[in-house]
Amino acid sequence: MAQLVLQDVRKRFGKVEVIHGVDLEVKDGEFVVFVGPSGCGKSTLLRMIAGLEEVSGGDVVIGDERMNEVAPSDRGIAMVFQSYALYPHKDVYGNMAFALRHAGEDKKVIDERVRKAADILGLEDLLKRRPKELSGGQRQRVAIGRAIVRDPAIFLFDEPLSNLDAALRVQMRVEILRLHQRLKTTMVYVTHDQVEAMTLADRIVVLRDGRIEQVGTPLELYHHPKNQFVAGFIGSPRMNFLPARAAGEGRVTAAGSGPIEMPVEPRAEAGELTLGIRPEHVEMVAPGQGTVAGEVLVAERLGGETFLHVELDGKETVVVKADGGVTQKPADRVGLRFPPEALHLFGGDGQAFARRERQGVIA
Amino acid sequence: MSTVDTTRARRGRMGRLGAAAGVHAVLLAYTIIAIFPVLIVVLNSFKNRRGIFTEPLALPRTETFSVEGYATVLTEGNFLLYYSNSLIVTVVSLFLILLFGAMAAHALSEYRFKLNALLGVYLILGIMVPIRLGTVAILQLMVDLSLVNTLISLILVYTAQGLPIAVFILTEFMRTLSRDIKDCARVDGLSEYRIFFEVVLPLVRPVLATVAVFSMIPIWNDLWFPLILASSDATKTVTLGVQQFIGQYTVNWSAVLASLSIAILPVLVLYAIFSRQLISGITAGAVKG
Amino acid sequence: MTEIVEQAIGRSRTARRRRKTGGITHIAVFLAPTVLIYSIFSIYPLIESLRLSLFDGQPDGSAVWIGLGNYATLLFDANWAVRFWNALWNNLILFFIHMIVQNPLGLLLAALLSLAPRFGGTYRTLIFVPTLLSVVIVGFVWELILSPLWGVAEGMMSAVGLGWLYAPWLGLEDSALTAVSLISVWQYVGIPMMLIYAALLSIPDELLDAARVDGLSGFAIFWKIKLPLILPTLGIVAILTYIGNFTSAFDLIYSIQGVLGPPDYSTDIMGTLMFRTFFGQQTQIGDIHMGATVASMMFFIILIGVTIYLLGVQRRLTRYEM
Ligand SMILES: Nc1ncnc2c1ncn2[C@@H]1O[C@H](COP(=O)(O)OP(=O)(O)OP(=O)(O)O)[C@@H](O)[C@H]1O
Ligand SMILES: [Mg+2]
Numbered sequence: 001m002a003q004l005v006l007q008d009v010r011k012r013f014g015k016v017e018v019i020h021g022v023d024l025e026v027k028d029g030e031f032v033v034f035v036g037p038s039g040c041g042k043s044t045l046l047r048m049i050a051g052l053e054e055v056s057g058g059d060v061v062i063g064d065e066r067m068n069e070v071a072p073s074d075r076g077i078a079m080v081f082q083s084y085a086l087y088p089h090k091d092v093y094g095n096m097a098f099a100l101r102h103a104g105e106d107k108k109v110i111d112e113r114v115r116k117a118a119d120i121l122g123l124e125d126l127l128k129r130r131p132k133e134l135s136g137g138q139r140q141r142v143a144i145g146r147a148i149v150r151d152p153a154i155f156l157f158d159e160p161l162s163n164l165d166a167a168l169r170v171q172m173r174v175e176i177l178r179l180h181q182r183l184k185t186t187m188v189y190v191t192h193d194q195v196e197a198m199t200l201a202d203r204i205v206v207l208r209d210g211r212i213e214q215v216g217t218p219l220e221l222y223h224h225p226k227n228q229f230v231a232g233f234i235g236s237p238r239m240n241f242l243p244a245r246a247a248g249e250g251r252v253t254a255a256g257s258g259p260i261e262m263p264v265e266p267r268a269e270a271g272e273l274t275l276g277i278r279p280e281h282v283e284m285v286a287p288g289q290g291t292v293a294g295e296v297l298v299a300e301r302l303g304g305e306t307f308l309h310v311e312l313d314g315k316e317t318v319v320v321k322a323d324g325g326v327t328q329k330p331a332d333r334v335g336l337r338f339p340p341e342a343l344h345l346f347g348g349d350g351q352a353f354a355r356r357e358r359q360g361v362i363a
Numbered sequence: 364m365s366t367v368d369t370t371r372a373r374r375g376r377m378g379r380l381g382a383a384a385g386v387h388a389v390l391l392a393y394t395i396i397a398i399f400p401v402l403i404v405v406l407n408s409f410k411n412r413r414g415i416f417t418e419p420l421a422l423p424r425t426e427t428f429s430v431e432g433y434a435t436v437l438t439e440g441n442f443l444l445y446y447s448n449s450l451i452v453t454v455v456s457l458f459l460i461l462l463f464g465a466m467a468a469h470a471l472s473e474y475r476f477k478l479n480a481l482l483g484v485y486l487i488l489g490i491m492v493p494i495r496l497g498t499v500a501i502l503q504l505m506v507d508l509s510l511v512n513t514l515i516s517l518i519l520v521y522t523a524q525g526l527p528i529a530v531f532i533l534t535e536f537m538r539t540l541s542r543d544i545k546d547c548a549r550v551d552g553l554s555e556y557r558i559f560f561e562v563v564l565p566l567v568r569p570v571l572a573t574v575a576v577f578s579m580i581p582i583w584n585d586l587w588f589p590l591i592l593a594s595s596d597a598t599k600t601v602t603l604g605v606q607q608f609i610g611q612y613t614v615n616w617s618a619v620l621a622s623l624s625i626a627i628l629p630v631l632v633l634y635a636i637f638s639r640q641l642i643s644g645i646t647a648g649a650v651k652g
Numbered sequence: 653m654t655e656i657v658e659q660a661i662g663r664s665r666t667a668r669r670r671r672k673t674g675g676i677t678h679i680a681v682f683l684a685p686t687v688l689i690y691s692i693f694s695i696y697p698l699i700e701s702l703r704l705s706l707f708d709g710q711p712d713g714s715a716v717w718i719g720l721g722n723y724a725t726l727l728f729d730a731n732w733a734v735r736f737w738n739a740l741w742n743n744l745i746l747f748f749i750h751m752i753v754q755n756p757l758g759l760l761l762a763a764l765l766s767l768a769p770r771f772g773g774t775y776r777t778l779i780f781v782p783t784l785l786s787v788v789i790v791g792f793v794w795e796l797i798l799s800p801l802w803g804v805a806e807g808m809m810s811a812v813g814l815g816w817l818y819a820p821w822l823g824l825e826d827s828a829l830t831a832v833s834l835i836s837v838w839q840y841v842g843i844p845m846m847l848i849y850a851a852l853l854s855i856p857d858e859l860l861d862a863a864r865v866d867g868l869s870g871f872a873i874f875w876k877i878k879l880p881l882i883l884p885t886l887g888i889v890a891i892l893t894y895i896g897n898f899t900s901a902f903d904l905i906y907s908i909q910g911v912l913g914p915p916d917y918s919t920d921i922m923g924t925l926m927f928r929t930f931f932g933q934q935t936q937i938g939d940i941h942m943g944a945t946v947a948s949m950m951f952f953i954i955l956i957g958v959t960i961y962l963l964g965v966q967r968r969l970t971r972y973e974m
């Protein structure tokens with residue numbers, strides 16, 4: 001059953017419309033992640049779900065009730081903010097108990113719920129501390145604990161990990177994932193970090209300029225991006241794009257290559273085409289073999305893997321994810337093979353050609 | 364690498380020492396100029412007449428020590444009453460300035476509504492235009508309201524006078540508060556009023572203290588409005604009381620000096636308590652505008 | 653999906669009443685006390701003063717509309733004009749002395765303090781002390797110190813061989829205004845000092861480090877980096893000085909010299925003129941309409957200054973993001 005439904009939700013600030021009609025259904029217990037570049041409207045959308053921002057058009061339904069005019073505290077949601085938003089004048093216990101105390105909940109119930117949340121998050125020893133006596137990770141844990149205590153139907157997270165350093169971010173990511181497995185509560189999570197999105201989400205919602213570009217599981221988005229924007233946004237390093245031309249019979253040429261067989265359904269397309277291939281799918285072969293050839297510009301060695309930036313003879317640059325031990329140096333010539341089953345093709349409007357089911361690469 | 368005391372290094376060090384000495388010389392000289400007059404008044408207030416005139420610069424000694432001035436002030440002047448008047452006026456005005464000012468600043472910084480920008484400008488006008496220019500009409504207004512020679516008249520005027528700058532400073536500061544924490548309180552179910560009292564006010568407390576000190580000085584020290592609105596004996600403030608006391612006792616120097624000291628001391632004590640707050644407040648936000 | 657939403661809409665109508673979002677009552681409640689008090693006791697009196705200045709009082713207590721008649725009297729009637737122009741001129745001198753003594757002194761002290769010398773906090777605290785005191789007190793303190801009766805000033809100057817320079821400055825027509833101005837400078841220099849000091853502190857350290865690496869000396873850093881960055885603050889200080897001239901200067905002169913601005917009106921300023929006109933004095937009975945006229949003139953004069961500042965000075969003083 002749907003836990004959260006957005007129907008044609010719109011938001012205007014004055015005359016400017018920043019959310020242009022969003023439709024979305026989130027199922028009970030689902031972990032949905034909104035991603036998109038800065039300013040695309042992720043926070044605004046989340047805040048409309050929370051009731052912190054008035055809805056200019058459309059409907060927000062939570063459970064089975066239309067919530068457009070309902071106050072945030074009556075929507076059965078809890079929210080975790082990027083800046084933690086802990087009350088500086090209350091200790092950890094006070095912060096976690098605050099909403100319940102305010103709601104006039106029984107003291108014993110409050111204590112039980114706070115202690116349980118503290119137990120889940122390993123905060124037992126910090127209950128008497130003030131927020132300023134906590135590290136960033138601890139603060140974020142308290143902010144999450146405060147949300148847990150309210151026992152909401154939906155958790156809303158707005159970039160909760162952005163203020164943490166890289167190592168802590170990975171650790172907290174795992175904790176949030178475990179929390180979801182344990183509580184099985186619906187969660188809506190906003191981030192601009194596609195790695196967070198891929199690792200956390202049951203389904204990802206990719207937003208751009210106040211519109212949904214695509215909704216799907218992480219692997220759906222990875223393998224079947226609907227358009228060039230999603231293809232470029234999901235995956236790291238990002239997909240290589242090369243201008244291409246139709247060469248008849250479902251084939252294209254790109255960057256001075258011969259005709260390449262494309263694994264896509266044919267479509268009448270007049271405009272310019274774009275060929276897409278992810279760095280991890282490009283294979284390095286001896287110069288003269290493979291689909292195209294070029295010269296290594298830069299080799300970024302990360303130890304376990306190496307990213308080679310290769311300048312093709314047509315002057316386009318392609319990033320290749322290669323083994324950590326490759327010996328190629330800048331100025332070396334290499335051949336690159338594009339396995340046909342890993343290729344994506346986009347029309348002049350940026351829309352992807354529907355791909356045939358992939359074998360090989362997935363398996 | 365071994366350290367070699369090059370000529371350049373030595374010259375640099377000497378230069379720095381010289382500069383530091385210069386800095387201290389100037390600051391020290393001006394500091395003496397700043398506090399010498401205050402010191403000399405307070406010191407001499409503890410001397411008898413002879414001591415005051417024969418050795419004005421010396422510390423009180425056993426022969427010259429005397430508190431006769433204070434005795435005169437306390438018996439002749441009604442200073443306890445004046446103090447309590449000043450205290451009532453200052454404390455109540457400050458309370459109203461801070462409460463109402465913070466409420467208005469919260470509204471201006473937190474909510475989007477049509478008149479927001481216009482109201483902001485309207486309120487800030489008062490910083491530019493001294494309230495004294497309306498004295499003629501204020502007096503008439505107070506006569507009409509039968510508030511002449513009441514402390515209430517002073518409180519109302521000082522509140523009106525203090526609000527613009529308080530709203531201005533507090534608005535600037537509240538704009539920097541994280542929106543998240545207020546939203547979080549909303550999700551927690553607090554009404555907008557409780558958000559203001561329970562979340563916003565505690566967060567702006569340090570700035571409130573600064574605004575308090577700033578607003579206090581002109582209220583405590585004002586001569587104009589007590590003179591015009593509340594010069595009756597029952598409503599005199601310390602400043603006005605001292606002014607008139609000195610007018611009567613010009614020849615009794617110990618009494619004059621004692622009354623001056625009595626007016627100075629509480630301000631100095633308060634300043635000693637709040638000075639760190641004041642400085643950090645000024646450096647934090649007051650000059651942003 | 654549409655079905656779900658329609659059902660939900662139906663249900664939300666019947667659902668128990670819940671608190672609503674939005675509404676503007678609380679905004680009005682937050683603003684009302686400030687707007688009311690400020691409007692009634694600050695803005696209305698100002699407007700009322702402007703209105704009163706357009707009327708003339710009659711012996712029977714009524715008032716008749718005379719347009720700008722009072723202003724004509726103030727500016728052109730021989731008795732009034734001489735007082736008005738004298739007071740305005742004295743105000744301008746007062747302003748000028750503050751600008752060339754108080755503000756540079758404040759800048760110097762702030763610059764020295766911003767070097768973070770030892771005991772900087774103590775210096776700063778002590779230098780600010782006079783600012784806290786009532787002008788009444790300040791006035792009397794200096795009157796006593798400068799008084800030939802007590803002889804503190806004379807004695808101290810003699811001690812350093814400058815006794816011949818001493819004169820009872822407050823009582824002499826040529827020096828009274830300057831003496832009063834300098835007392836006022838002594839009292840208020842703490843304000844520009846603090847404002848400028850705060851502005852200097854807000855300059856990021858990295859910027860100064862960068863300048864140092866670029867080879868600028870301490871002095872050059874001050875002139876070429878710090879000063880341009882604090883120009884807006886200096887602008888604010890200037891306009892505050894200007895406004896202060898027309899308000900707080902009254903208290904000082906009133907308490908040192910009294911309401912007539914002696915000797916011979918040499919320390920008479922707009923504030924004392926307004927007070928005298930309004931409340932009267934020995935030879936003249938109070939006149940609220942002329943008082944309102946003087947107040948309104950002060951309002952216009954302040955307005956001219958503020959306008960010049962806002963249009964001319966402030967626009968040109970670029971505010972840099974720091
Ligand atoms: N209060 C507001 N008034 C006017 N415009 C706003 C307001 N809040 C947001 N916007 C605009 O709405 C758009 C979406 O903003 P939003 O904060 O939702 O972006 P976001 O996707 O969360 O970005 P980020 O990743 O940077 O947090 C932006 O163009 C922003 O400028
Ligand atoms: Mg955001």
